[in-house]
Amino acid sequence: MTVESNAKGTKRKKIVKVILIISFLFTGFIGYGVYWAFFDMNRLPTGEYLTEATSPDGTYTLKTYVSGTSLSADAVRGELVFNKRNGKTKNIYWNYRESTAKIEWLDNKTVVINGHTLEVPNGNYDWRKQ
Known part of the structure; x- marks a missing residue:
């Protein structure tokens, strides 16, 4: 094996590694984007206030809201309020x-x-994750 062929093999390995790293990063960004757009609970619609109840020790309050459009059925969102952490x-x-x-x-x-x-x-x- 010559020095020249060894250098070509090393160069190919580096190129393959770079391509794999870029592929993994691209796949990760796409995966996170899908999660963020469709499954992140922080992006749920606000909705109209329904009711609320406070935990027995007053640490938490659970508020519920209903949201929906003319194109979809109603959905209920529950929001936990940390009363002792500035709301x-x-x-x-x-x-x-x-x-x-x-x-x-x-x-x-x-x-x-x-x-x-x-x-x-x-x-x-x-419900989307069940």
Whole structure:
């Protein structure tokens, strides 16, 4: 094997590595873009206020909203409000083909929304991911 052929092989390996890295980055950006556009709970429509309920210890308030258009069925969005963190909010519930919300706190960290039990603050329900 000559020095020249060895240099060509090394150059090819570098080119292949660069192409693979670019391909992975492109695929990652596309994947994140699809998630952001279609599945990110922070991009849900605001909707009209329905009801709210506060946890027994007052740490959280769950507010629900209904949204829909003439082209789609109604959907209920549940927004968790962190009362002790300056009112910071987080969407934790999104269910399609609903127009009402029944909220029941079982304890300080467990809430039932329309029959779906969630552990707050990290639990969530999104009909698109079920």
